Amino acid sequence: MSLHRRPLLALPALLGAAALRPARAADPFRVGFVYVSPIGDAGWTFQHELGRRAVEAALGPAVKTAYVENVPEGADAERVIRRLAQDGNQMVFATSFGYMNPVEKVARAFPKAKFEHATGYKRAANLATYSGRYYEPRYLTGIIAGRLSKSGTIGYVAAFPIPEVIQGINAMLLGARSVNPKAVIKVVFTSSWFDPGKERAAADTLVAQGADYLTQHTDSTAVVQAAEEKGVWCSGYDSDMLKYAPKTHTTAVEMHWDDYYIDRVRKAIDGGWTSGDVWGGLASGMVKLSRFNPALPAPLLAEVAAQTEAIKSGRLVVFSGPLRDQSGAVKLPEGKALTDPEILSMNWFLEGVQGKL
Incomplete structure (x- = not known):
């Protein structure tokens, strides 16, 4: 009989011990x-x-x-x-x-x-x-560059000639030319996403070639730091870089x-x-412009804000015709817009971009 009673007597003790132990949480x-x-x-x-x-x-x-x-x-x-x-x-x-x-x-x-x-x-x-859709806020930085550049020459330090990068270069030119039809973009490729030395050298080269506004599709802060030292306007990339160029950094294309x-x-x-x-894109909040330099004039900020809302609502389509490539050939007629597959496979520069693919 004791053989049956011993497990029964032990059961409350076992339950009490189990109650003292926390339940094992699921593995994260x-x-x-x-x-x-x-x-x-x-x-x-x-x-x-x-x-x-x-x-x-x-x-x-x-x-x-x-x-x-x-x-x-x-x-x-x-x-x-x-x-x-x-x-x-x-x-x-x-x-x-x-x-x-x-x-x-x-x-x-x-x-x-x-x-x-x-x-x-x-x-x-x-x-x-x-x-x-990094090209959407790029268009907006083009408006800023077009308004602030006195020479009309924008210097662009880029990593690789892939569609993602090419979209940004072309979009920035379109934004700049929307306010200054004579604006041009000079491009230097570094063949690296992150190489502060190469990025700095490319920035110096572009300023020497007449660029008085710099931007980048690279990962370090070297370009905006060069702009600050050279006294030329700039916009950063990926994240807010204002603290690295407090006098000349206008804003940045920021990812979230x-x-x-x-x-x-x-x-x-x-x-x-x-x-x-x-x-x-901008409407989703995945990309946006970072905080603006306090020195930027109010009318320019208002213009950028208006165009931001136009892009978000679809009233402004960045890659809409007419568009011509570097050779002057029509890539997109007036009244048409590039499709997503066409944007995603972009492998040509717009007329006004100075650089080779």
């Missing part, structure tokens, strides 16, 4: 981020890092994130992305264009994990893509990934994640 959902440059305190990678921090702040213990910074595009990227997947990350954000082929390859090897690639175009059932990252991770946790492509 693990998310990895891969960055092409050092995080720093401004630039492309910094903005993605702010998005990662926002995920942790919004989702708390339900999520655990990791990141690897300063990862070169190519074989190193594949190694890092693969390691993040092997280490148990259930979702990986690869945040540079050159990660496209590596992340596609790793996604095939880890079909249960979810992958997202910034600025790319290759997708799969477990691989999504996302980017911003917070809401996107929180939404995508939450969907992955809840089981609602699906592959696809997101291309957010």
Whole structure:
């Protein structure tokens, strides 16, 4: 009889012990981020890092994130992305264009994990893509440059001649020519997303060639710092860079990934994640202009504000005809607008851009 009674007597004690122990929480959902440059305190990678921090702040213990910074595009990227997947990350954000082929390859090897690639175009059932319509705020910085430049020459330090970069150059010219039909853009490519030395040298070259307004599609603050030293107006890229050029920095094309990252991770946790492509513009809040230099005249700010609302509402379409390329050939007749596929595959410069692809 005691054989039966002993478990019964022990049961309350066992229940009491169990009650004292907290229930084991579910393992956090693990998310990895891969960055092409050092995080720093401004630039492309910094903005993605702010998005990662926002995920942790919004989702708390339900999520655990990791990141690897300063990862070169190519074989190193594949190694890092693969390691993040092997280490148990259930979702990986690869945040540079050159990660496209590596992340596609790793996604095939880890079909249960979810992958997202910034600025790319290759997708799969477990691989999504996302980017911003950077060309929309670029058009607005073109208006500012067109109004402020006395020479009408804008210097543009660019990384690589890919559609994302070419869109920005062409859009800025269109904005500048909307207020100064004689404006031109001179382009210098650095063949690197992040190389402060090359970016500074390119900026110096452009000023020597007559540019009195500088901008960039690169990741460091070297261009705006050069502009400050040279005493020429400038606009930054990726994030607010005013503190690096307090006298000459007008504004910056700024990216905001917070809401996107929180939404995508939450969907992955809840089981609602699906592959696809997101291309957010000014209306979505994914891209915008950063704070303005206090020295900018009120009429110019009003003009930029009006055109911002026109783009958001669709009343102003940046790439609308007539458009001519560098040779003078008509690329788009009057009354027409470029389609998204045409913008995404843009591989030509507008008439008025001085540079080679």
